[in-house]
Amino acid sequence: MADERLPTNLSALPDHEFGFEQARHLLLRAGFGGTPAQIEAIAALGAERAVDYLVDVEDVSFAAPSADAFDRDILRPYTQAEQAAINEARRRRDENTLAEVRARRQQAQREDRRQMRRVQLWWLERMIETPRPLEEKLTLFWHGHFATSYRTIENSYHMYQQNQLFRRHALGNFGELLFWIIRDPAMLAYLDNNDSRVGQPNENLARELMELFSLGVGNYTERDIKEGARALTGYTFRDDEFVFVENNHDRGRKSILGVAGDLDGDGFVTAILRQPACSRFIARKLYSFFVGQVPERFEDIEPDRRRFIENLAARLLRDRYDLKPTLRRLLLSRHFYHEANVGEKIKSPADLIVGSVRSLRTPVRDLSVLLDAMNLMGQDIMYPPSVKGWDGGRSWINTSTLFVRQNIMNFLLTGKLPVGYDALATTERYDPSPLLEPLAQADPSAARDPERVTEYLLRFTLGRSPVDARRIISDFVESRGGRLTPDMVTGMLLLVTALPEYQLC
Numbered sequence: 001m002a003d004e005r006l007p008t009n010l011s012a013l014p015d016h017e018f019g020f021e022q023a024r025h026l027l028l029r030a031g032f033g034g035t036p037a038q039i040e041a042i043a044a045l046g047a048e049r050a051v052d053y054l055v056d057v058e059d060v061s062f063a064a065p066s067a068d069a070f071d072r073d074i075l076r077p078y079t080q081a082e083q084a085a086i087n088e089a090r091r092r093r094d095e096n097t098l099a100e101v102r103a104r105r106q107q108a109q110r111e112d113r114r115q116m117r118r119v120q121l122w123w124l125e126r127m128i129e130t131p132r133p134l135e136e137k138l139t140l141f142w143h144g145h146f147a148t149s150y151r152t153i154e155n156s157y158h159m160y161q162q163n164q165l166f167r168r169h170a171l172g173n174f175g176e177l178l179f180w181i182i183r184d185p186a187m188l189a190y191l192d193n194n195d196s197r198v199g200q201p202n203e204n205l206a207r208e209l210m211e212l213f214s215l216g217v218g219n220y221t222e223r224d225i226k227e228g229a230r231a232l233t234g235y236t237f238r239d240d241e242f243v244f245v246e247n248n249h250d251r252g253r254k255s256i257l258g259v260a261g262d263l264d265g266d267g268f269v270t271a272i273l274r275q276p277a278c279s280r281f282i283a284r285k286l287y288s289f290f291v292g293q294v295p296e297r298f299e300d301i302e303p304d305r306r307r308f309i310e311n312l313a314a315r316l317l318r319d320r321y322d323l324k325p326t327l328r329r330l331l332l333s334r335h336f337y338h339e340a341n342v343g344e345k346i347k348s349p350a351d352l353i354v355g356s357v358r359s360l361r362t363p364v365r366d367l368s369v370l371l372d373a374m375n376l377m378g379q380d381i382m383y384p385p386s387v388k389g390w391d392g393g394r395s396w397i398n399t400s401t402l403f404v405r406q407n408i409m410n411f412l413l414t415g416k417l418p419v420g421y422d423a424l425a426t427t428e429r430y431d432p433s434p435l436l437e438p439l440a441q442a443d444p445s446a447a448r449d450p451e452r453v454t455e456y457l458l459r460f461t462l463g464r465s466p467v468d469a470r471r472i473i474s475d476f477v478e479s480r481g482g483r484l485t486p487d488m489v490t491g492m493l494l495l496v497t498a499l500p501e502y503q504l505c
Contacts, residue, residue, distance in 0.1 A: 006340060008307035010315060012332040015046035022337050023050060024463055028505040029290050030054050030331055031133025032351060033359035036438045036460050051331045055324055057132040057171060065125045072157045074112045077239055109154065116156035120382050121367045123163060124374075127354045128364060134327075138170035139163065140350060141289050143381070144389035146181055146213060148190045150382050157240060158186040159382050174282055174321040175273050178214060182235055182265045183242035191387070194236040197248035201229035208387055210272065216296065219277035220257060227254040231268040273321065283313035283326075290330060292341050293393045308335050343463050343504050346396050349377035351505055352405060353412075359461075360493065361435065362412040363428040369417070373408040377401045397503065409497040413490055432489040435460070450477045453484055457492060462501045469499055 013022065023043035027034040031054065034042065042050045053060075078086065089097040127136045143166055150159050162184055169177040181187050182205065188194045196202040206228030210220040234249030235242070254263045259271040272278055280298060287309050288294055294301045294309070301309065316326045330336060347355065353370050356362060364370070374380065378396055410416050415425025422428075439456050440447035447453065454473045458465040473492050480488060496502060 006304040006308065006338055007334040008304050008311065010308075010311050010329045010333050010335075012329075013047050013334050013337050015048065017337075018047035018050070019043055020459070021342070021463060022047070024460070025337060025342050026050060026054070026331060027133075028351075028355065029336075029345075031137055031358075032127065033355040033505070035359055035361060036435055036456075039460070040438055047332055051328055054134045055171065055328050055331070057135040060132050062131055065122055065129065067122060067160065070115060070119065070122075070157060070160055072240055074108050074115060074157070075155055112154065112156050116150050116159065116382060117371075119156055119160045119163070120371055123381060124354070124367055124371055125364075127350065128357050133358075135167060135170050138323075139167045140381075141286075142166035142170065142177070144384060144392075145285060146187065147384035147387050147389035148186045149384050149386075153186055153189040155186070155189070158189065161240060162186040163382075171324045171327065172322070174316075174323055175269070176321075178209075178269050178272065179266060181213070182209070182232065182269065185237035185240060185242065188235060188237055188242075193232055196229065196233050196235070197245075198230075198233050198250040201226070201233050201250065203229040205229070205232055205235075206268070209268070212388060214272045214281060215275060215277045216281045216298075219275065219281075224256050227256045227263075228268050230254055231256065231263045232265050235265050276317075279313040279317040279321070280310065282321075283309050283316055286327070286330065287312065288392075290327075291336055292344055308333075343501070345505050346393055347503055347505050348390070348392060348396060349374040349379035350381070352377070352503070353408060355505070356409060356412055356497070360412070360432070362430050363415075365411065365415060365422050365425075365428060369411060369422070370408070373404055373411075376404045377408075402503075405503065406498050409502075410494065413494055413497070430490055431486055432493060433486055436489070448484060450474065450482055450484060453489070454492065457489075457496060461493070461496050462499070462504075464501070466499075466501065469496070469501070472499075 020039055020043050023039045024034070027039060027042060030051075042053070045053060086098070086101055088094075089101070127140070130136050143163065146162075146166070148159070148162060150156065153159070165177075165180060165184060169180065182193075187205070191204040191208055192202045193205040196205075203225050207225045209228065210224065211217055230250040230252065231254055234245040234247070236245055236248070237243055249264065251262055253261065256263055256268055257271040257275055259267065259274070261267065263271070284294060284296075284298065284301070287305070292305070294305055298306065298309075312326065312330060315329055316323075319325045335341070353374060357364060357370075371381075375383075378401060379390060384390060407418055411422065413430050415422040415428065415430075436447045436453065436456070439453070446456070451474070454470055454477070455465050458469055458473075462469070473495055476491060476495055477484075477488065480491070
């Protein structure tokens with residue numbers, strides 16, 4: 001169907017048009033997919049109640065994986081007594097004492113890198129286990145939007161703090177999150193604002209705050225950057241807490257985005273939020289993440305999609321940047337479910353791995369193997385490649401990453417690694433039988449019919465049933481006797497997950 005027929009308003013899909021395919025699409029985009037039974041349960045709710053179930057995350061209880069083990073003091077600042085002793089050793093040129101100080105610091109840095117790995121594993125486990133998938137999907141969105149890398153800041157606890165900040169505001173108010181991000185220790189360190197002071201303002205945070213976080217190129221001037229940098233002077237942190245250092249703040253008159261006065265960071269953010277470009281920028285980012293990737297330049301977006309984004313931006317502005325009602329309208333819209341938008345996004349590494357575990361109900365086996373595979377596929381969480389985050393889309397796919405994608409699916413389904421097997425492959429043997437239960441309940445004979453099982457699995461995993469895919473699986477089943485044992489169904493899933501279509505959602 002041609003793009004010109006895409007709905008451009010926020011009109012909602014009626015319940016009678018919300019079935020298995022639409023529920024599957026919703027769970028893939030607003031979460032990480034679901035099992036056939038979960039898809040059918042969501043479909044039975046109807047569009048409005050299904051979206052409310054995903055959006056109203058506070059109504060769903062969740063015993064999250066514990067973060068108590070994370071140590072906030074690995075890289076704590078020196079106490080006054082410790083700093084005085086170091087200063088005295090420097091004055092006396094006591095190389096032995098200074099060498100001990102350096103050795104202790106290096107040991108702390110090594111331990112912090114190990115803790116960063118534990119934080120990554122904790123988040124991956126949380127994405128897999130959460131009953132509030134939209135919350136984690138948006139935490140991932142904000143991590144890519146306000147991209148901050150441990151490689152630069154080298155403080156695992158600050159990365160953990162920022163991750164929790166994104167989770168708290170995942171479906172909250174974008175404006176409020178923007179006020180918090182200029183106070184976030186990880187962001188302040190990442191963009192070098194911690195040493196920005198009157199007379200020596202650092203422009204990094206001011207520039208990215210407008211260019212990448214809120215307005216986009218062409219919607220501010222170089223003077224706005226310089227004046228914004230002055231407004232952010234004195235915004236720093238000590239240990240794990242934001243600190244405003246009055247003596248380092250520029251109290252002079254500033255003019256930012258048409259707003260003049262003795263502006264501080266809050267005044268800077270307020271000026272940003274008043275710009276019409278801000279709501280359009282965030283609406284476009286949400287659209288690219290949930291619906292379909294569009295060009296960064298607003299003028300380059302296909303007209304019908306641009307009009308829909310403009311309507312979404314108007315809704316966001318009307319809701320004063322409250323994300324929940326805007327996302328609710330997006331996820332309910334006919335536009336979201338239009339066939340031009342279904343099965344057209346390339347799965348990110350997180351979508352592929354977390355989604356496969358959650359929808360196919362495979363054993364997790366080894367979180368470290370999954371995390372390493374995400375890295376090899378280009379999405380090392382907590383280590384985005386730059387302040388722009390991940391490009392996504394076609395950048396996820398090349399000959400190298402496709403090889404890893406197929407290998408990791410083989411690992412999840414069988415325990416087989418590129419070299420050898422997972423130690424628990426035998427005891428944690430994958431059983432695909434629960435996936436067929438809805439089919440068997442509807443018609444017991446269907447779960448024993450290879451043709452109907454093939455159709456069912458393709459509809460569930462791909463959202464469609466391509467002729468070539470059916471032929472490949474039928475040939476496989478026939479060549480092995482035609483009896484649908486659990487091992488046979490696992491083999492069928494190995495073939496399905498190796499198809500190009502499985503890389504789409």
